[in-house]
Amino acid sequence: MEDERLPEVSGLAATDDGYVVVNDSSDVDNRRRIFFLDRDCAVTRTVRYPSRPRDTEDLARAPDGTIWVGDIGDNDRVRETAALWKLSPGAKSPVLHRVSYPDGAHDAEALLLSGDGTPIIVTKDSGTPGLYAPARGLRAGQTTPLRRVGQFTLPRSSTSNPFSIFGRQLVTGGAVAPDGSRVVLRTYADALEFDVTDGDVVRAVTQGTPRVIPLPDEPQGETVTYGPDGTALLTLSEKAEGESAADPVLLRYPLADREPKPSSSPGAATPAVPDDTRPDRDRAAESSQDLPGRFVGAVALTLLLLVAVGGFAIWRARRRPSGRGR
Structure with a gap:
């Protein structure tokens, strides 16, 4: 991904003809957008926020094409409110919905949608992330209280990553499969995939046993989503610091024993990928071994x-x- 406006992609969703992404918090105006990309990761259009977001960390795409952006980052845990931006299909700008936690500020980087379209925030609390959902319907111009709907414990892992043990204990992104049957959360080291029944994402995460999919040595992996047909996970890291740092690369992790399923739009094409769909990093590692x-x-x-x-x-x-x- 070579566009200079996208050095810190923190939220990613796949569409039938490309991707939607948002950056992490930025002081650069032209990076504070919702970006729509084609299958080659070239920007085709952008959508401005009506006011400045504070720390956008993830996004989720509903089956009808509605985009939810989670303005939920709070490294210092000082925000009185977090925010959810809703971009409806055809809208020129997203609508702001403020939310507040019942138990003090939290840093969060993962946003999910339940089967009925309710946004669910997953916090970045080490080891035992919490799940929060609106206590009532969201209304623009008002602050909606959140309620804690559950928590779960991250499984032990030894997957190599730049942040060692700490990178295995922090949730940095999430997504729901196109058909709603699975949900995935990621750390800096692994993806954790849960089976979903009757659209109950909270129950899946808090009571289910995840399948662990290693995502080894991604530079700073903070995004994960499903491909349009649900047969693979897609991830993208933030760009490392320094002028010589390589541009972020969109990686595809095929899911074992997963048959292709139709996307929400019949006949829609899936993103083009090489025949050998393992990340280039893995092929290089095999060569070196x-x-x-x-x-x-x-x-x-x-x-x-x-x-x-x-x-x-x-x-x-x-x-x-x-x-x-x-």
């Missing part, structure tokens, strides 16, 4: 050639006529 074997093979071949050349030289020397015969 095979280097010792290649080195041993090369040495053996060299020794064999030296022996052959030596034998040929001896054979030639024995066949060379002596000086006495001349």
Whole structure:
């Protein structure tokens, strides 16, 4: 993803013809947008907020195309309210809905939608994230209280990531599958996928047992979503600091034993991906792991050639006529 306006993508959703993304909090005006991308990750249009968001961390896309942006980041836990921005299909700008926690400020980076379209915030509390939902219907121009609807404990993990043990204990993003049958939450190290029954995302996360999908060594993985057909997870890291840092790369993780399912729009195409859909990082790792074997093979071949050349030289020397015969 080469667009200079997208160095810190923190929210990602797939559509039938591309993606929708938002940046983490930014002081740069042209980065504070909702960005629509094509399948090649080129920006096709942007939508402005009517007022400045504070810390957008995730987004969720409803089956009807409504986009919810979670303005829920609070690293210092000082905000009196968090916010949810709702962009309805065809709208020119999103509508702001303020929300407040019942038990003090929380930092959060994951936003989910239940089967009935209710937004669910998953906090970034270490080890045991909390789930919060509006206590009543959201209304623009008012602050809606949240209620704590549950919590869950992150499973133990040894997956390599830039933040070691801490990276395995913090939820940084989430998404619901296109057909609503599964929900995924991610840390800096792994994706945790739960089965959903009757649209009850809260029960799935708080009572279910997740399938753990390693996402090893992503630079700063804060996004996850499903592809349009639900057969793969897509992730994108924030860009590392420094002028020489590589541009973020959209990675695709195929889900085992997952048959393609139709998306919400019949006949819609899925994003184009290579035949080998593993992340490039994994292919590079396999190549590096095979280097010792290649080195041993090369040495053996060299020794064999030296022996052959030596034998040929001896054979030639024995066949060379002596000086006495001349």
